[in-house]
Amino acid sequence: MEEDGHEQYKSIWSLAGKEELEPRRLSQQEANQRTAFMCYSSGTTGKAKGVETTHYNLTSAVMQQVAQEPDFDGEAARWLAILPLYHMYGAMFFIFLAPFCHATTFILPRFEPELWLKSIQKYRITDAHIVPPIAVFLAKHPLVDKYDVSSVTTWGCGAAPLGNDLVDLVEKRTKVPVRGGYGMTETTCGISSTTQDNSKRGTVGKLLPNMSAKLVNGELFVKGPNIMKGYLRNPVANAETFTADGWMRTGDICRFDEDGDIFVVDRVKELIKFKGFQVPPADLEDVLLRHTDIADAAVIGVYDPEQGTEVPRAYVVLSVSANGKINVEKEIAAWVAERVASHKKLRGGVQVVNAIPKNPSGKILRRILRDHANSKSNVKL
DSSP states (O other), X not given: OGGGTOTTSOXXXXXXXXXXXXXXXXXXXXHHHSEEEXXXXXXXXXXXXXXXXXXXXXXXXXXXXXXXXTTOOGGGOEEEEOSOTTSHHHIIIIIIIHXXXXXXEEEOSSOOHHHHHHHHHHHTOSEEEEOHHHHHHHHHOGGGGGXXXXXXXXXXXXXXXXXXXXXXXXXXXXXXXXXEEEOOGGGTTOSEEOOTTOOOTTOXXXXXXXXXXXXXXXXXXXXXXXXXXXXXXXXXXXHHHBOTTSOEEXXXXXXXXXXXXXEEEEEGGGOEEETTEEEXXXXXXXXXXXXXXXXXXXXXXXXXXXXXXXEEEEEEEEOGGGTTOTTHHHHHHHHHHTTSOGXXXXXXXXXXXXXXXXXXXXXXXXXXXXXXXXXTOOSOO
């Protein structure tokens, strides 16, 4: 900092001593119980909660990721970090896993589309960790065609569900495979991951080593050494999340196929209940993103008193070329109706918005959309 003209600051290196410090050795009990750090849950459906991650959770999670892909060559890997380092996804991969694997990592302060693409081209990035909004960018933005992304071997996507149609668009345009992963802040980022040789559409891969899972009424329950100690000073949330025999409720509707690969359907709390049918918002969002006039989309359920049931409503951000179109909402609703089952039609309508509310990791904040719908506000989001 001093050579940059900021004399009031000292270089961080000038504050460090030259002596090597002895590593702190924790007993097994200390490692199991002592909180190493604390991220906060994403708060997509309610208030964010402090997640206590222990030293044992952290070391277990690192070893699980390494064991899942034993042939991964960290020495040759070049990663580009644009995910928030205070979020579990960014912290796990770029603060803990990258040094352990000896992966060279380039860190950008935030996602700036052109800088990100320039960095991939300049530094010959091999593994790009992304979230769904960046997948939408890769599929639709004209900037992408101006840069060479051929060094990338995989787009590794996590943090929220990614539809098959969007995956197809990204892969067709960039000629780079998309591989999904699945985890939560509460599971120290990992539950499952897709290996390089697994090209199965829609899967988030197989369960990580040393984890157990079961489905209870469609909801995934998990156990493992990477599962958090609990929520900070929140016994009510802990009781709601953990069963008496130690299983953690994920809140996600999932299924397993015959090979043991996991497919995430949607969040339990986000499923739309239409006359006895369950409508996953992610399914409709995937269809909407195929429309050339749509740059981004989100779907929620809104209550229709005349039908006495929830109905799907879409919020869409129009592409630049579609701005100013007349009756675009009705056209989109009709277009979707031709491509989905009757119970998935957008009976709640289509609303054009300036932006889809999302948290820093790219998860849609549906509660904001629900609050807006319930308030019957005319203010455009």
